[in-house]
Amino acid sequence: MSNSEHFANIMVQCFIEAVNNGVDLVPVVADSTSTAKIKPFIEAFPDRLVNVGIAEQVMVGTAAGLALAGKVAVTCNAAPFLISRSNEQVKVDVCYNNTNVKLFGLNSGASYGPLASTHHSIDDISVMRGFGNIKIFAPSCPIECKQIIEYAIAEQGPVYIRMDGKALPQLHSVDYNFVAGEPSLLRNGKRVVICAMGSVVHEAVDAADILKSQGIEAAVVNVSSIRPLNRCALANMLDGTKHVVSVEEHNINGGLGSVVAEVMAEQGMTAKLVRLGVQDGCYAAAGNRPYTRKMLSIDSAGIVNVCQQLVNQTSA
Known part of the structure; x- marks a missing residue:
């Protein structure tokens, strides 16, 4: 990895590596292919992406269904719309049913800047903490981001990853080893x-x-x-x-x-x-x-x- 990278690019490369390594991973997007920077994945696996259109509730429900069919389902869209529009589906379809879905909240926090409160995600951690069994991560730099995503893909059960929307430099040394739960x-x-x-x-x-x-x-x-x-x-x-x-x-x-x-x-x-x-x-x-x-x-x-x-x- 370069010294400074966009987390969405790292996410997509992790998806490609996972599929190449035999993981039956299926990304589900809500007309968010640009936000997710998913083009390299589509080029590598043109029949593996599911795009439900601007319908976040359907995106999460579809991901839960794919997980119940044995897939590793990953959703990729802007955090404010994932959290607000599909709250019930995340709670019931993903968390309550303990489905193997990985939710990627892209452009979190105030990443969208001038687009203001409709596009700011300032409550995603508090919402997810209210759901009892979903793991919650917020990477700080590229090397940590990559390791968290790799952990999430391998882990069974619901995961939410809060992803910043700007390219960020490294903070951790090359020998850093992410361990879930450890500050x-x-x-x-x-x-x-x-x-x-x-x-x-x-x-x-x-x-x-x-x-x-x-x-x-x-x-x-x-x-x-x-x-x-x-x-x-x-x-x-x-x-x-x-x-x-x-x-x-x-x-x-x-x-x-x-x-x-x-x-x-x-x-x-x-x-x-x-x-x-x-x-x-x-x-x-x-x-x-x-x-x-x-x-x-x-x-x-x-x-x-x-x-x-x-x-x-x-x-x-």
Whole structure:
């Protein structure tokens, strides 16, 4: 893989490799061939793709039927429409019936920028967490994305993968080994621990590097596995700090901020938690990514500012 890649391209290459390796995998799209960047798969296997048209409910129901017939069914379309339009089918056809369907939520978060709330997916993690048996992942970089997809294809049962819509560079080293449930520590530090999910992990790492230059050691924890999650491992990474900041391009309710708050409460931790993301009762701003993230304080500058305030409050 190159240093910076679009997650949808990685997804399609994983599909091609799986079929070449004998996996009976069938992608199902809802007139989303462009969004899914699926053309190389169609060229390799022209009779294997199912396109149901702009009908997300039918897409998910069809995928569940294919899974019941023994296929590995994968759906590929924009996260906001997958989550909102086919909510009941995901709940009943996929989750309740425990079918072997892999749901790819493409262009998640505020990836669609100026297209605003109709196209922003800021509640997908909270919705999926409400369904009891679906595994939930949010890769942060190309190498992690590839390993998560390979894991999902091999795993039996429902999986949701939150996919960012922009090309992203590598964060993990070449010897990184994704393990479902395990958070990964990308930076060390105890003054502040920053927990992040998906593409904003890059913002968190940049913020930690800036803070280090200012004499503030900040840890960065990448939580790419929302379910399953080794809560004890996450608690150990939070142990010993007085300040925790969660960062997500998602509503702070039901997403990573809620996960971190639950772990801290369950472990009786007394550290102060600040949840950065789309605040309660709000929507992500319509605009390009730098503007939107600045408004939400989830860019590196916003994270640095919050961390500085927390440390200064303790020092005062």
